[in-house]
Amino acid sequence: MSEVPQTRCGLVALVGRPNVGKTTLLNRMVGEKLAAITRKPHTTRNRILGIVTRGRDQTVLIDTPGIDAERSRLMNRVLNRTAVQALADADIVCFIIEAGRFEAGDAFILEAIRAAGRPAVLVVNKVDRVADKSTLLPFLETRAGEFDYLGIVPLSGKTGKNLEGLIDELRTHLPEGPFLYDPEQLSDRPERFRAEEMIREALLERLGQEVPYAVAVRVEDWEDRPGITHIDALILVERDSQKGIVIGKGGQMLKRIGQAAREQLETLLGRKIMLRLTVRVEEGWSQSNRALRELGIEEPR
Numbered sequence: 001m002s003e004v005p006q007t008r009c010g011l012v013a014l015v016g017r018p019n020v021g022k023t024t025l026l027n028r029m030v031g032e033k034l035a036a037i038t039r040k041p042h043t044t045r046n047r048i049l050g051i052v053t054r055g056r057d058q059t060v061l062i063d064t065p066g067i068d069a070e071r072s073r074l075m076n077r078v079l080n081r082t083a084v085q086a087l088a089d090a091d092i093v094c095f096i097i098e099a100g101r102f103e104a105g106d107a108f109i110l111e112a113i114r115a116a117g118r119p120a121v122l123v124v125n126k127v128d129r130v131a132d133k134s135t136l137l138p139f140l141e142t143r144a145g146e147f148d149y150l151g152i153v154p155l156s157g158k159t160g161k162n163l164e165g166l167i168d169e170l171r172t173h174l175p176e177g178p179f180l181y182d183p184e185q186l187s188d189r190p191e192r193f194r195a196e197e198m199i200r201e202a203l204l205e206r207l208g209q210e211v212p213y214a215v216a217v218r219v220e221d222w223e224d225r226p227g228i229t230h231i232d233a234l235i236l237v238e239r240d241s242q243k244g245i246v247i248g249k250g251g252q253m254l255k256r257i258g259q260a261a262r263e264q265l266e267t268l269l270g271r272k273i274m275l276r277l278t279v280r281v282e283e284g285w286s287q288s289n290r291a292l293r294e295l296g297i298e299e300p301r
């Protein structure tokens with residue numbers, strides 16, 4: 001008698017310093033844009049699930065905010081807590097660093113992994129940026145000496161090089177068990193969330209260094225009509241001066257942000273979008289626990 005083949009399913013937390021490329025990897029592995037990616041640190045503010053189902057294996061990826069040793073801002077502390085919680089809940093930790101760099105911030109995260117006692121795969125991302133590939137091997141050897149990783153996978157989330165290698169590596173370590181999600185499902189986040197992410201991405205890419213921290217986006221109204229979806233979204237900032245920057249001279253900046261976000265959304269959702277953006281000042285929202293909770297940045301407890 002032949003045995004019934006077992007399914008495997010596990011939670012894999014993507015953790016790392018801000019800006020190392022966690023969300024890029026999430027989007028690439030899932031094959032759809034689930035969340036915002038920008039050149040600026042602290043882009044991700046939530047725990048976002050991406051589901052990769054291949055045959056009898058389901059890898060549930062958990063994207064997390066970059067862990068930052070600098071904890072003076074309330075929002076940083078909240079983001080760190082979200083990430084460390086996801087790390088502790090995971091079956092496997094996927095620790096992401098940048099090729100050729102291992103900083104104090106990376107060592108800080110490695111200590112958190114050690115403390116949580118979770119098994120980890122090390123991902124050495126952005127190998128496309130390494131001009132002299134012969135420097136990579138000694139770098140990988142040093143990393144291998146620091147922790148007993150399940151595996152070490154150099155890759156590029158940008159070019160997609162060795163992405164399949166990572167998916168295969170993670171699959172071999174999944175625990176046996178039933179699927180947690182429908183095999184067709186790609187994320188736990190509704191379309192509304194993805195709309196907010198695309199608007200925030202368009203904003204962050206076009207703003208200077210200081211404003212990003214102070215910006216949040218909330219979809220206020222969503223109406224599917226025949227042939228077109230109407231979306232009203234609110235952009236929250238902390239000061240009048242920031243409102244001025246977001247709106248721009250004669251409303252030009254806001255118009256460009258709206259256009260970029262709308263184009264992305266139309267591709268993503270496969271339908272026509274009418275997007276209306278409103279900017280509102282809400283002083284000190286990023287320093288308020290209540291506001292962070294209301295915006296979904298802090299998980300309700």
Ligand SMILES: Nc1nc2c(ncn2[C@@H]2O[C@H](COP(=O)(O)OP(=O)(O)OP(=O)(O)O)[C@@H](O)[C@H]2O)c(=O)[nH]1
Pocket residue numbers: 016017018019020021022023024025036037038039040041042043044045064065066067125126127128129155156157158159
């Ligand atoms: N050259 C290169 N750039 C990459 C690669 N992967 C990601 N990036 C870039 O790195 C920047 C940060 O990428 P994200 O995916 O937003 O990084 P993150 O780790 O999710 O950042 P936070 O959410 O802020 O913690 C973006 O500009 C990406 O385009 C890569 O393999 N090579």
Ligand SMILES: [Mg+2]
Pocket residue numbers: 022023024036043044064065066
């Ligand atoms: Mg991210």
